């Protein structure tokens with residue numbers, strides 16, 4: 001098939017590249033000339049494991065191309081994906097400006113039957129709005145379908161290649177067949193394509209993200225209970241997750257959820273509900289718990305040290321989660337700002353996100369090129385993002401180079417017993433005190 005993808009952000013670039021990998025001819029379009037130039041040279045504008053090799057190979061084998069001209073990309077195209085950004089608008093609901101602009105341009109370029117696929121996360125009813133906009137100028141028949149994306153940053157390629165499911169909201173049989181053919185290489189009996197009406201597909205994405213965010217805030221509250229009751233949240237989590245109705249994933253307490261999706265989607269669902277006269281109180285609590293959780297390590301540090309002025313604090317990890325350089329709503333930003341605001345000296349290291357983080361952290365936070373260089377002379381070390389290289393630290397070495405011996409493990413990845421045996425005061429999240 002010949003496919004065009006509008007928008008080369010996370011979703012668009014992964015979608016286009018993975019579809020070309022399955023043999024389709026894909027042209028990715030973006031208004032950002034610099035981005036397109038980088039992609040044409042075989043570089044990628046984001047950090048995503050495995051993606052760069054796929055881009056290069058498929059470009060070399062002429063199944064994947066990049067352009068700034070939407071009209072050129074859409075010549076003879078059967079399917080066009082709209083995968084442009086939907087930042088939160090003033091009310092908290094997703095801003096559809098980019099989506100509708102793309103829809104308008106797509107409409108002008110349609111000259112044969114085309115399936116227009118909405119990949120961006122959009123409010124319920126957007127499919128219909130896109131259809132109206134495309135209809136103004138399309139010169140041939142078309143269908144608009146909703147196909148929300150569930151990929152996770154850091155494992156986006158794998159998530160696309162082996163999805164748990166593909167959700168397609170579609171009203172026409174013809175478009176349904178096109179989408180079935182398109183996704184055939186990626187689905188299995190247990191990981192099916194779920195066809196449904198477009199509005200339900202649009203809500204599915206929001207509801208899934210809001211549910212996952214709820215699980216995390218729930219566990220962060222369970223962790224707070226554990227700390228007060230002297231329980232171990234790791235054990236409680238295992239005990240809960242083994243119930244098949246609950247399951248293990250997304251039950252890890254930590255420093256709060258961040259990223260481009262959960263915070264924004266939780267707010268979007270609340271806004272949607274409010275506009276309909278409903279109160280989604282549960283999500284208000286999810287958000288409140290998350291705000292508290294982003295302060296958790298700071299509050300623990302204040303409790304331990306009293307005043308933080310003059311204390312040197314080392315941060316391991318800045319990105320909102322490992323395997324990405326994404327700093328959007330990263331809990332590390334809150335922590336660094338609170339520490340610096342209290343007069344502490346903050347030195348941070350992140351294996352990938354340092355450059356993206358630098359302008360966001362401000363002048364009071366120093367960056368170190370290496371984890372132990374960040375810890376040098378520190379009174380306390382904070383683990384914020386659980387990158388693999390931080391999981392098994394050399395406690396002896398840390399003991400020698402740090403000024404104080406205090407560890408705040410925001411992800412419960414360190415061995416508390418070993419850390420304590422090496423002379424450290426250890427604080428986790430929902431783990432028992434020594």
Ligand code: UDX
Nearest residue numbers: 149150151152153250251252254257258259261320321
């Ligand atoms: C999420 C959804 O998982 C994905 O389906 C959707 O398409 C986009 O949003 P992503 O933002 O890439 O993906 O990250 P994810 O791995 O889901 O993690 C989100 C946040 O939750 C991170 O800050 C992470 O640290 C936190 N988290 C996750 C926890 O605190 N505990 C957990 O158990 C899991």
